[in-house]
Amino acid sequence: MGEEGLEASKKKKAENRKLIFNRAKQYAKEYEGQEKELIQLKREAKLKGGFYVDPEAKLLFIIRIRGINAMHPRTRKI
Numbered sequence: 001m002g003e004e005g006l007e008a009s010k011k012k013k014a015e016n017r018k019l020i021f022n023r024a025k026q027y028a029k030e031y032e033g034q035e036k037e038l039i040q041l042k043r044e045a046k047l048k049g050g051f052y053v054d055p056e057a058k059l060l061f062i063i064r065i066r067g068i069n070a071m072h073p074r075t076r077k078i
Helices: 003-047
Strands: 062-065 074-077
Touching: none
Parallel strands: none
Antiparallel strands: 062 074
16 A cells, blocks of 8 residues: 555545535534424414424333243233
């Protein structure tokens, strides 16, 4: 690997850096849009005299019941 290999790797790294930067900028723009939409929904609810409840992450509570006497242990969702 001589100078040609180094030049090619430098060029590739520069392109990857640009790609990563653009992707990060796109994500930041997307998150900013979501925040603005959330603020707008809260303002609309306040003007109408109501309340806006933020969407929350769904949570599953799973219990594993141990198998007894070579029976199959099973999980249950609550």
